[in-house]
Amino acid sequence: GAGVSQSPRYKVAKRGQDVALRCDPISGHVSLFWYQQALGQGPEFLTYFQNEAQLDKSGLPSDRFFAERPEGSVSTLKIQRTQQEDSAVYLCASKDRTGWQETQYFGPGTRLLVL
């Protein structure tokens, strides 16, 4: 079946521009996560949704980062006034139930380069 998809796969932005990254989770999956992976590092948690509710946004690095999932399916991560330090791969993951032991399924990521 279809996995988690993300678009665009690559994004180049000039410093100061706003960007929007899209995540299509596996159909029916309740939980959705965003992670940021800097070059040579492991992914770092940004935010978590259960259906349309954003239950945890403790990992968002600044108020320039904003995420939404208005209908409990597709999610968008928006970064305003991008900075060079925002350059990273942004990963989306979903899982079909809540619960710590449930598997998160990851998308291929969006590679963002801020010039």
Added chain:
Amino acid sequence: AQSVTQPDIHITVSEGASLELRCNYSYGATPYLFWYVQSPGQGLQLLLKYFSGDTLVQGIKGFEAEFKRSQSSFNLRKPSVHWSDAAEYFCAVVSGGGADGLTFGKGTHLIIQP
């Protein structure tokens, strides 16, 4: 706060040789532990997970991992590696609370020599 340490940044193994990738965690309660693999241009793929029961866990692609509470470790092993195993490997622990977000180690880059 929970944390995961993968002490080896790079490991080189000859094809057909055995493999062990180290992972140490710091977590106050019973940990939920995962190993993921990331190939170039690919998303993270779950190899195996542990949350209770038998401390030796079998995963996909011939991998296994052993949970040792006394050593706070969850090392990944494979008896005989293949060239296709070359990738980045991440150990992760669930963050806990209500959020379920994963805390990852920095990863180990596995190189396979012919």
